[in-house]
């Protein structure tokens with residue numbers, strides 16, 4: 001594909017494509033760092049949404065202590081891109097991954113999660129055999145009911161087990177309050193997050209009371225971080241998508257202030273009816289399950305049904321002058337499931353293309 005030269009405007013881009021406003025991105029990163037500092041917690045942003053080491057490095061330069069990844073493959077890309085302190089907020093299971101984890105540990109300082117001795121034993125054996133020690137977090141189920149050991153005694157039992165194994169070092173615990181992101185009443189949301197994270201912190205104290213270090217108490221996503229940072233005892237938060245923002249975070253999770261840094265540039269390719277326009281972006285270019293995308297600057301255009309490669313727009317009378325060839329920018333409904341459909345971000349400052357960042361960890365599902 002012929003890429004437009006640096007300095008080009010958005011008109012020079014072919015569509016559909018993802019555009020990043022670097023000024024807004026940097027302002028969002030600065031806001032996250034500020035919020036964390038105000039509350040005395042560290043920021044270990046989830047990189048699953050951006051998948052770009054260059055963004056991770058910017059986050060660390062701005063004050064993040066490392067990144068969080070969802071997959072070992074993402075952590076490998078981050079480490080190769082100069083980001084050695086990576087939390088894999090997931091279980092690492094199976095001989096193929098174990099061999100890779102040993103290699104990763106040789107060049108970086110990753111952390112992995114466990115919630116059962118059956119994950120710990122093989123990791124311990126592989127690390128000890130290689131003469132290495134890997135940091136481990138116990139994932140605690142604080143109500144999401146995805147993975148995790150129940151808080152309290154069951155976590156203490158697993159912590160004792162981890163502490164007794166060679167090749168692994170108990171670095172702390174984590175929990176994710178993902179079931180509380182969309183609680184509509186903000187006072188109730190705050191109360192329920194405090195309660196869920198309170199059980200995480202109480203578990204950390206229990207471990208410490210039994211002589212086990214619990215340096216890291218990690219939690220929180222973009223939809224909850226403003227509440228999570230207020231809970232005493234939390235040491236770091238994982239909120240990642242905040243740097244892009246999207247319609248889901250703003251309108252379902254009620255996250256204020258952060259700007260929309262990420263947009264999907266599209267072209268109107270058909271005008272089959274006065275009240276209907278078709279754009280060149282469908283389900284293979286954006287995600288609508290979590291929240292519909294919004295059209296920048298046009299509250300008279302609504303994103304309707306999507307098929308694989310076509311997007312249907314519903315036009316109010318004031319938008320019916322939209323013509324074939326016109327361009328529209330959409331704010332992703334959920335950035336995390338939109339970025340993954342694309343190969344690169346086109347980075348803009350003041351309307352001029354300044355960089356193109358490949359999503360290097362895209363497709364690293366294993």
Ligand SMILES: Cc1ncc(COP(=O)(O)O)c(C=O)c1O
Pocket residue numbers: 046049089176178219220221222223238239240241242336
């Ligand atoms: C373990 C974990 N931490 C944090 C998050 C939040 O990520 P984000 O802030 O990008 O919404 C998620 C989202 O799925 C997650 O699974």
